Amino acid sequence: MSDQTDVPDPGQDENAYVLERKDVSAILYAVDIEDRDQLTKLMEPLHAADIADLLEQINAFDRSRLIRLYDREFDGDILSELDESIREEVIAVLKPAVLAEAVRDLDSDDVVDLIEDLDDAQQEKILEALEDTDRALVEQSLAFPEYSAGRLMQREVVMAPEHWTVGEAIDRLRNATEDELPTQFYHIVLVDPRLHPVGNITLGKLMRSRREVPLADLVEETFQVIPASQDESDVAYAFNQYHLISAPVVDDEGRLIGLITIDDAMAVLDEEHEEDILRLAGVGEESALSDSVRETTKRRIPWLAVNLVTSILASLVIAQFEAAIAQIVALAVLMPIVASMGGNAGTQSLTVATRALATKDLTGANVWRVIRREVLVGLINGVVFAVVMGIVGILWFGSPALGYVIAAAMVVNMVVAGLAGTGIPIVLDRIGIDPALASGAFVTTVTDVVGFFAFLGLAALVLL
Amino acid sequence: MSDQTDVPDPGQDENAYVLERKDVSAILYAVDIEDRDQLTKLMEPLHAADIADLLEQINAFDRSRLIRLYDREFDGDILSELDESIREEVIAVLKPAVLAEAVRDLDSDDVVDLIEDLDDAQQEKILEALEDTDRALVEQSLAFPEYSAGRLMQREVVMAPEHWTVGEAIDRLRNATEDELPTQFYHIVLVDPRLHPVGNITLGKLMRSRREVPLADLVEETFQVIPASQDESDVAYAFNQYHLISAPVVDDEGRLIGLITIDDAMAVLDEEHEEDILRLAGVGEESALSDSVRETTKRRIPWLAVNLVTSILASLVIAQFEAAIAQIVALAVLMPIVASMGGNAGTQSLTVATRALATKDLTGANVWRVIRREVLVGLINGVVFAVVMGIVGILWFGSPALGYVIAAAMVVNMVVAGLAGTGIPIVLDRIGIDPALASGAFVTTVTDVVGFFAFLGLAALVLL
Numbered sequence: 001m002s003d004q005t006d007v008p009d010p011g012q013d014e015n016a017y018v019l020e021r022k023d024v025s026a027i028l029y030a031v032d033i034e035d036r037d038q039l040t041k042l043m044e045p046l047h048a049a050d051i052a053d054l055l056e057q058i059n060a061f062d063r064s065r066l067i068r069l070y071d072r073e074f075d076g077d078i079l080s081e082l083d084e085s086i087r088e089e090v091i092a093v094l095k096p097a098v099l100a101e102a103v104r105d106l107d108s109d110d111v112v113d114l115i116e117d118l119d120d121a122q123q124e125k126i127l128e129a130l131e132d133t134d135r136a137l138v139e140q141s142l143a144f145p146e147y148s149a150g151r152l153m154q155r156e157v158v159m160a161p162e163h164w165t166v167g168e169a170i171d172r173l174r175n176a177t178e179d180e181l182p183t184q185f186y187h188i189v190l191v192d193p194r195l196h197p198v199g200n201i202t203l204g205k206l207m208r209s210r211r212e213v214p215l216a217d218l219v220e221e222t223f224q225v226i227p228a229s230q231d232e233s234d235v236a237y238a239f240n241q242y243h244l245i246s247a248p249v250v251d252d253e254g255r256l257i258g259l260i261t262i263d264d265a266m267a268v269l270d271e272e273h274e275e276d277i278l279r280l281a282g283v284g285e286e287s288a289l290s291d292s293v294r295e296t297t298k299r300r301i302p303w304l305a306v307n308l309v310t311s312i313l314a315s316l317v318i319a320q321f322e323a324a325i326a327q328i329v330a331l332a333v334l335m336p337i338v339a340s341m342g343g344n345a346g347t348q349s350l351t352v353a354t355r356a357l358a359t360k361d362l363t364g365a366n367v368w369r370v371i372r373r374e375v376l377v378g379l380i381n382g383v384v385f386a387v388v389m390g391i392v393g394i395l396w397f398g399s400p401a402l403g404y405v406i407a408a409a410m411v412v413n414m415v416v417a418g419l420a421g422t423g424i425p426i427v428l429d430r431i432g433i434d435p436a437l438a439s440g441a442f443v444t445t446v447t448d449v450v451g452f453f454a455f456l457g458l459a460a461l462v463l464l
Numbered sequence: 465m466s467d468q469t470d471v472p473d474p475g476q477d478e479n480a481y482v483l484e485r486k487d488v489s490a491i492l493y494a495v496d497i498e499d500r501d502q503l504t505k506l507m508e509p510l511h512a513a514d515i516a517d518l519l520e521q522i523n524a525f526d527r528s529r530l531i532r533l534y535d536r537e538f539d540g541d542i543l544s545e546l547d548e549s550i551r552e553e554v555i556a557v558l559k560p561a562v563l564a565e566a567v568r569d570l571d572s573d574d575v576v577d578l579i580e581d582l583d584d585a586q587q588e589k590i591l592e593a594l595e596d597t598d599r600a601l602v603e604q605s606l607a608f609p610e611y612s613a614g615r616l617m618q619r620e621v622v623m624a625p626e627h628w629t630v631g632e633a634i635d636r637l638r639n640a641t642e643d644e645l646p647t648q649f650y651h652i653v654l655v656d657p658r659l660h661p662v663g664n665i666t667l668g669k670l671m672r673s674r675r676e677v678p679l680a681d682l683v684e685e686t687f688q689v690i691p692a693s694q695d696e697s698d699v700a701y702a703f704n705q706y707h708l709i710s711a712p713v714v715d716d717e718g719r720l721i722g723l724i725t726i727d728d729a730m731a732v733l734d735e736e737h738e739e740d741i742l743r744l745a746g747v748g749e750e751s752a753l754s755d756s757v758r759e760t761t762k763r764r765i766p767w768l769a770v771n772l773v774t775s776i777l778a779s780l781v782i783a784q785f786e787a788a789i790a791q792i793v794a795l796a797v798l799m800p801i802v803a804s805m806g807g808n809a810g811t812q813s814l815t816v817a818t819r820a821l822a823t824k825d826l827t828g829a830n831v832w833r834v835i836r837r838e839v840l841v842g843l844i845n846g847v848v849f850a851v852v853m854g855i856v857g858i859l860w861f862g863s864p865a866l867g868y869v870i871a872a873a874m875v876v877n878m879v880v881a882g883l884a885g886t887g888i889p890i891v892l893d894r895i896g897i898d899p900a901l902a903s904g905a906f907v908t909t910v911t912d913v914v915g916f917f918a919f920l921g922l923a924a925l926v927l928l
Contacts, residue, residue, distance in 0.1 A: 016698040017705065021828035047686065049705045057830040174672055185668050186650045186709070203667035204649050208638055222511065234480040240734055241481065241513045243727045245650070245709075263707045266730045270704055273737035274819065280741065281815035282808065289820045289830070293840045300812050304805060304845055308852065311804040315797050322793045329786045332796035333779050336803070336912070340775040341768060344746065348764050351745035355738065356753045364485035366521040366753070376757045381768055388772065448800070 019054055028058065031066045039066070040073055048077035055090065056083050056290045064093045071095070076102035080110045084117050085288040085295070091122055100129035107183065108137040109154040109264065116146065149235050150228035152268065153249040153258030156182035159189045160215055162198055167211030169201075182259075189248045190215055195255040197225055197248040225250055226260060232268045237360065239265035276358060279436040280351065282307070306441045314339070314448035321456035324464060330397045331459050334406055338455045341385060342413035342447030349374045349421025350443050354435045357425060371422045378418025382411035405462055409455035413447060420446040483518055492522065495530045503530070504537055512541035519554065520547050520754045528557045535559070540566035544574045548581050549752040549759070555586055564593035571647065572601040573618040573728065580610065613699050614692035616732065617713040617722030620646035623653045624679055626662055631675030633665075646723075653712045654679055659719040661689055661712040689714055690724060696732045701824065703729035740822060743900040744815065746771070770905045778803070778912035785920035788928060794861045795923050798870055802919045805849060806877035806911030813838045813885025814907050818899045821889060835886045842882025846875035869926055873919035877911060884910040 023042070030039040043051060055063050055078070067074065067090060074094060079102060082090060091099060103111060103126050111130065115123045115138070127135050137155045144150025158181060160169045169188060173181075188206065190199040199219030209218060222242050226235055226249045238244060239262050249258040275285040284299030291299070318325075318335070325331050353370070356362035362370060390407035394400050424442045425435030487506070494503040507515060519527055519542070531538065531554060538558060543566060546554060555563060567575060567590050575594065579587045579602070591599050601619050608614025622645060624633045633652060637645075652670065654663040663683030673682060686706055690699055690713045702708060703726050713722040739749040748763030755763070782789075782799070789796050817834070820826035826834060854871035858864050888906045889899030 016694060017701055018824050018827055019829065024827075024829045047706055049707075053825065054829075056825065057827055059833065170671065173668075176672070181668070181672075184666055184709070186666075202648055202650075203671060204637075204645070207634065207667065207671060208640070208645075230480060237481055240730055242511055243513075245648070245727065262726050262730065263709065266704055266726065266733065269730065270733060270737075273734075273741075274823075277737075277741055277744065277815060277819055280744075281811050283812045283815055287816060289816065289825045289834060293837050293844070296837060296841045297844045300809070300841065301845060301848065303812070304808055304849060307805060307808040308801070308849060311801045312856065314804075315801055318797045318800070322797065325796050326790065326793045329790045329796075332789050332793075332799075333782045333786065335796075336782070336800060336916075337772070337775045337779055339800070340778075340912075341771060344768060344771040345764070347745050348747045348767070351741060351747055352751060352753065355741055359738075360482050361517065361520065361753045363482055363488075363521060365483065365488045365518075369523065370753060373757050373760060377760045377764065380757070380761045381765060384765065385768060385772060392776065448804075452800075 019050060019057070024054060024057070027054065027066070028062055031062060031069055034069060036069055036071070039069055043070065043073065048075055049081045051075075051078045052081035052083075056086060056288075060086075060089065063090070067093050072098055072101070074098050074102055076104070076106040076110070076114075079103070080106065080114050083288045083290050084286070086290050087114070088118060088122060091118070091125070096125070096129075099125070103129045104131065104134075107154055108134060108141065108156070109152065111138045112141045112151055116142065116151065144228055147232045148228065149226045149230045149232060149249050149260060150258070152232050152235060152264055153226075153228070153260050154182060155258050157189055157248065157256060157259040158182070158185050158187070159191050159197075159256060160201075162190045162192055162216055164215050165211065166206060166209045166213045166215060166218070169206060169215055170211070184261075185246075186261075187220075187246050188215070189256060189259070190219060191256055197223075197250065197256045199223055200246070200248075225254075227252075228257060233272050235260060236265045236269040236272060240269060272358075276354075276436045279434065280354065280440060282440060285437075303441075310441055310445040310448065313445060314452055317449050317452045318456065321452075321460055324456060324460040328402075328459065328463060330399075330402060331456060334393065334402075335452055335455050337389065338406060338409045338413055339448045339451035341410060342417045342451045343444045344417075345378055345381060345414050346417035346421040346443040346447045347440070349378070349418050350425060350439050353422045353425045354439060357429050357435055362426070367426060371419070371426075374418040374422040375415055376418075378414040378416075379411065382414030385414070386410040399463075401463055402459070405458045406455060409451065409458055412454045413451040416450045417443070417447050483514060483521070488518060488521070491518065491530070492526055495526060495533055498533060500533055500535075503533055507534065507537065512539055513545045515539075515542045516545035516547075520550060520752075524550075524553065527554070531557045536562055536565070538562050538566055540568070540570040540574070540578075543567070544570065544578050547752045547754055548750070550754050551578070552582060552586060555582070555589070560589070560593075563589070567593045568595065568598075571618055572598060572605065572620070573616065575602050576605045576615055580606065580615065608692055611696045612692065613690045613694045613696060613713050613724060614722070616696050616699060616728055617690075617692070617724050618646060619722050621653055621712065621720060621723045622646070622649050622651070623655050623661075623720060624665075626654045626656055626680050628679050629675065630670060630673045630677045630679060630682070633670060633679055634675070648725075649710075650725075651684075651710050652679070653720060653723070654683060655720055661687075661714065661720045663687055664710070664712075687711075689718075691716075692721060697736050699724060700729045700733040700736060704733060736822075740818075740900045743898065744818065744904060746904060749901075767905075774905055774909040774912065777909060778916055781913050781916045782920065785916075785924055788920060788924040792866075792923065792927060794863075794866060795920060798857065798866075799916055799919050801853065802870060802873045802877055803912045803915035805874060806881045806915045807908045808881075809842055809845060809878050810881035810885040810907040810911045811904070813842070813882050814889060814903050817886045817889045818903060821893050821899055826890070831890060835883070835890075838882040838886040839879055840882075842878040842880075843875070846878030849878070850874040863927075865927055866923070869922045870919060873915065873922055876918045877915040880914045881907070881911050 027042050115126050187200045189197050192198050200223050201218045205218045224238055224242055224247050226247050228249050228251055246259055246261045248256050251257050278285050278287055282303030386407035389410055390403040393403035393406045420443050425439040428435045491506050579590050651664045653661050656662050664687050665682045669682045688702055688706055688711050690711050692713050692715055710723055710725045712720050715721050742749050742751055746767030850871035853874055854867040857867035857870045884907050889903040892899045
């Protein structure tokens with residue numbers, strides 16, 4: 001067996017692929033006693049991604065000591081795998097010579113990914129470490145907009161003219177030097193004389209075909225061309241939707257300029273999901289576990305401030321009914337229930353709608369059916385919980401009228417929750433605002449305001 | 465150019481890859497006038513995944529009419545791509561002969577994916593349509609637990625003994641019949657005499673090497689073996705973490721029994737994220753946009769019921785302070801603000817902790833540092849908003865004492881939110897409960913109860 005057995009335990013237990021605490025301790029102990037040989041021995045079996053995780057999980061002091069002791073063993077891939085939040089810190093700690101060597105080993109798309117979020121001084125430091133040709137490739141990629149296919153693609157593509165035969169392609173591949181080919185490739189892209197991609201051929205098919213077969217006979221059925229300006233989230237969607245392994249990237253004239261492979265698309269899909277979840281929760285979308293207290297505080301304050309404003313809005317509604325509450329204190333006891341149930345139902349509708357928009361499942365063809373469904377579901381669940389709460393109200397406070405009021409308010413608020421939870425993200429999406437970012441605050445404002453108003457207003461009408 | 469130009473517009477606009485509403489209308493019109501030729505012509509350029517999306521977006525009546533008219537053109541891949549919620553419905557509509565032909569074209573892993581969630585009668589119907597050897601393969605895979613690597617893998621693997629040379633491998637591949645090889649493959653798995661996988665070789669390297677080179681010289685550096693019993697979410701994690709393209713699957717004795725490719729791992733990653741988001745929002749994790757009103761209502765009721773119980777709990781806390789509220793109605797006006805801010809801050813901490821647990825970034829090595837950070841962030845944000853709310857309280861109600869009380873309660877609740885938001889998911893994870901599933905209800909219960917208790921309790925102490 002190869003040394004994959006030393007990688008974090010890939011067994012079937014709960015903690016598959018988690019770095020063992022004792023391994024981390026052993027590594028930190030080697031750092032403590034400054035035993036470079038022991039450190040190198042312990043780190044050697046770890047994948048770059050695992051080393052990056054390790055660096056993220058230890059504190060800044062241990063991190064800088066570890067990196068200094070590890071020194072020349074430090075690999076460029078570790079930098080690629082690091083969270084942006086500590087990448088700058090790590091680059092600052094690395095000796096210039098170590099940094100230069102680490103970066104020179106990377107593919108052009110990895111260098112782009114590595115430096116695009118660094119400050120100018122650090123960017124320049126890394127660009128200087130590159131050879132001239134590599135530097136030119138990286139700078140070309142950086143000219144594309146952030147989060148575009150152009151940034152994501154690698155420049156190295158294996159292509160062949162559409163009139164070639166299998167034999168010609170195989171000979172060309174066998175005679176190419178190491179530098180001419182990407183480190184890994186799975187397809188040959190067939191191009192027409194104007195460099196427009198016309199099809200993909202898998203290496204498996206190429207190998208199994210006779211030399212005289214025209215390449216054009218072997219193209220795959222599924223083939224997608226990605227415009228360089230396309231948003232990377234759409235790239236990830238296309239790979240997932242059409243089960244692509246690699247896809248050629250073209251410029252505005254449709255000419256082949258690069259290639260995106262599925263592993264990069266998978267990484268984008270993972271990041272996009274992460275951002276969606278963090279946005280829905282009102283945490284800055286670039287939050288990382290290794291952020292400092294200061295960064296974390298700063299990222300979260302805006303969302304809490306929005307929430308403060310919306311909850312003051314709800315309080316203003318309550319303030320309109322001070323007289324009613326002064327007479328029947330039970331209203332103050334029960335009113336949070338109506339608001340909370342509405343908020344919950346609204347969040348349910350909202351999450352489903354936001355996800356469906358992100359996955360392109362909610363379109364013009366079904367938007368009205370979905371809205372109708374959510375409102376109906378709100379109505380039915382509203383009635384169910386209205387009955388329950390009506391009974392609770394009667395039993396608890398001995399007042400059937402109070403029971404009716406809370407029941408009616410519950411139905412109203414749950415229907416509004418279904419409508420607002422679906423309608424708000426759809427409207428935001430139409431006017432070009434990310435629904436995951438802003439819908440939550442709007443929807444809970446609506447359900448709070450409507451909940452308090454319906455309950456207290458009905459109570460003032462019926463009970464006073 | 466190939467016909468990918470007719471696939472949903474892959475441009476750089478907002479709606480890349482969304483089915484155009486006019487295309488859907490044209491297809492439904494062809495169904496209305498029962499024009500089979502026109503329907504076939506309109507559907508022909510669409511990828512199976514797009515046809516599945518189309519079927520999900522139209523209503524059940526149109527769906528069954530479309531399928532009946534499309535008839536023998538119906539492809540097995542469409543079934544694979546369909547949401548589970550309408551897959552059973554579609555299978556029931558398909559003629560037995562059409563279903564049999566559709567299913568026979570699929571790879572074994574796709575058939576497994578297709579039938580694992582069907583009821584027994586429909587499962588049997590599809591198994592009967594398969595040839596005997598395929599049926600045996602599918603039944604073997606179904607013997608593995610749900611959501612395991614064994615269910616996910618394909619049975620067809622290209623392997624070679626470790627002592628072979630490049631020439632032997634190439635000859636073997638060229639002489640293999642179409643049936644012996646998977647439709648797509650990118651690596652050769654090297655095995656020892658006991659069938660244990662020892663390394664991966666990319667086809668690119670194989671093609672470029674001289675015939676006499678031993679295969680063992682060409683193995684890739686990154687190589688991961690997946691146990692068949694491993695959870696599919698860990699499989700997806702490994703592919704993403706180690707940038708795998710394919711990985712061999714082994715049985716309990718470490719013998720090669722299958723292969724997982726990155727496109728399947730990417731689909732799992734996508735599903736897992738979807739489930740996490742839906743779980744965090746308290747929507748049943750298998751929710752789909754095509755669910756009926758009835759299914760949707762049923763899925764959401766349990767979470768609303770939990771929320772009802774927790775909000776009644778919060779009301780019971782308020783009820784303890786009825787006397788105080790009767791005297792100072794302003795308490796009723798302000799109390800939702802304290803609870804809401806705590807709930808929001810708690811959800812922020814909770815989401816970060818839940819995600820970090822899911823991505824294996826929160827481990828024994830950094831758990832205390834993360835908890836300390838969240839509590840500190842809660843304290844700082846608590847103080848910031850305490851000052852703001854204290855001033856609002858004084859200006860609005862003209863009572864400095866009320867301002868101090870709400871400020872103090874805010875600080876207390878935000879600290880508790882940071883602690884509960886981080887601690888509860890960590891504890892749930894340790895005792896083996898999915899934190900995404902249950903943390904939300906617990907955390908908001910804590911912040912509601914603490915928020916109301918701290919605010920009303922302090923008010924009763926200080927103001928009365």
